[in-house]
Amino acid sequence: MLEMVQLASGAKWGFLADDGQAVSGFCMMMIMLILTYYVITRARAxxxxxxxxxxxxxxxxxxxxxxxxxxxxxxHISSFRSTVDQQESWAFWVYLAHTAKLCAQYDTRIINCVSDEISLAIHEEIIQTGYLEAGRPDAYNPDDVRYMSNQQFAWVAGVIGMLERERPAAQLLIGRFFAESLVLAEQGNLIGAIQIAANDSAFQLPFFVATCDYVLIGEELYVGAAYISRDPVMTGTVVAEDMVKMALFGVMIVGTLLETFKAEGADNILRTWFNY
Amino acid sequence: MKRELPMLLALGAALLRLFLELSHYQRTEMQWQLHTNQWWAFLAATAVFIGVINLCRLHMHRIRRKVAHWQMSAWCLFVMASFGLYGILLKGPFQAGNQEHWFRWIFDSVLQPADRTMFSLLAFYIASAAYRSFRMRNLEATVMMVTAAVLMLNQASIGPMIWSGWGDMAGWFMDIINAPAQRGLAIGIFLGSYAMVLRMFLGLERKHLGL
Amino acid sequence: MSIWERFERINPRFIFLLMLFVLITPMIRPIGLPVYITPLTQALYDWVEDLPPGSVVLFDSAFAPGSASEIEPTMRALLHHLFQNDHKVVMMAQWELGAMHSSTVLDELAAEYGKEYGVDYANVGWRAGSENWFIGLRDDFIGGMVGVDMSGNDLTEMPLTRDLAAVRPEYFAGVVCFASGNPGVDDWVTYNPNMPLFVQATAVQVPTYMRFVETRQIEALLSGQAGGAQYEQLVGQLGEASRLMDPQGAGHLLIITLMILGNIAFIVNSKKRAAK
Structure with a gap:
């Protein structure tokens, strides 16, 4: 198939992409990287x-x-969009490992419905490790890690059927969800399950807020993944993130003031730089 | 080695992707993308079998034990096998059969209505969820309820019929209250996910490796 | 137990039944609620009107058939508008089921206007590779599509597509993204910010995308079925969306009525409980 590639124009080199925000984005990335390294080193020391x-x-x-x-x-713990290349899946794995270990310790069944074939093996491995760490490897039931479908509504139909039949007492919806969020959470409500949702998609937050007992909003999904490890090195990354956030708020305030009070026709230096 | 090799691979791939994105050398970028796309497509296609095996194992188990509604498990396996085999055998395993009449008919007349039906469940669930949650329990809940009512009235054409100002009011909520909040949320999500990515590629997060 | 106490503990299944009745009745006996055109819908119409004849517009199907009721009416009305004004359409898809679904719509409308495949319209479909693939299109459209359209025809042999070197404003007048989730609008805003972007989204996504409208990263934003009904009115091709605006209005009214009654019940019962 590679022979079929048609190149639009001759090859071109450039240190940074010619689309806007590449330079400022690169600088932001480096600042965050250095800060994270600094905070992690401090925590390790x-x-x-x-x-x-x-x-x-x-x-x-x-x-x-x-x-x-x-x-x-x-x-029941699930994430709809759990493909291996998404950061919300990585965060979900932390919650899955934590929940699996707790369930193994308490001798409670854990059901995980998977929508991505590639993630299936990873989920099985994580849950199995949780049971192993809790000292109960024999209690792990591979039938409780279930691949339903990779299509959104087919997956939802499978999950709500499972909820109705097996009536879990707790439902943890963690990761990225789309239109299925309300169907899952409301079905959980109908069976009287205690529900915790963590979602970084602003589309579905209102539904989770309306139907779940607890909701981790936006970045709390990622912060929680570091928090439950109780490891200062992990939480160090969150501290670095907060430092950058504070700096960004400062930039926004300065930028707003510059835009408001700049002379007619003058450039806003911050706006120009961030578009660079 | 079980620990180091996957982490090194992930770090190497991330650095290469970053370099290509920043340096923007077109020919290399395209070839890298085509290669990764092909690996990805191959991996995804192979992984479908893992999913199918899991699904078969689960449902065969249910059929063997004759648990409640085991007939539905048999139906699920039948539908999956028949549609899959039909698609594969239709024009041979390596031909595009998606324009074939009956294959399209199954897509248009079975899959689509089923998908739409599941989506339309939202109308029912939103009614019961709104009824239960929009209560004037405190100030925040009251504000949420009033905002929801204004936006719903505007969206449904009934608002502008009653009073022409609904549109402006809904627009004010969307532009002045909603948009900045969404931006704040987006900045937080970006930084949070970036911290997560760093944890992953620096090898701090190892849950996916079973460690 | 008083009527308000009963009402507060109403079984949700009664609400479902009531909703079903309220949705079906206006379908059988239409009320004819008026449709008001919003400036964001008008913006898309005006853009199409101002396009020079023969412009190539890129459609991106980033939705599954489940949400087609909200998205398809705009796609149909817009195709009417574009074909009436002799513009050309290239359809791609970020969702694999979106590719299948949209091809049915495109073929139907093209046949109605007697348009020729490969000259007036083309359907390149979906490719695996998610973000990597999408970023690649910015530099090489034909290469990114591995040289072929959805049915395996060579893109370099079709008059419409052979000169479309990259997904850039030099080759496409703009992109209309039909989105019901991710991947979708965010990918355009992030990876191809220079393309003029017009969006038809499901209603639930609109609050999130408003931030892109304010910053002019999205030129026009049509909201769910209401957006479709408005565009149908503008083009003068009344279709499914206009017909279904009555049930939608009635459904919203029911929810508002339930909210009001629920609050009355809540206040009455709270007072009673406090008195006890």
Missing amino acids: GFPIPHIRKIAGLEALDEAIGRATEMGQPV
């Missing part, structure tokens, strides 16, 4: 790093699994 506030949804994770244990019902 044992120096104190800023504390991360408690997130209610994460605190409720143990409570939800405990409730399922008391009721003798399974825990």
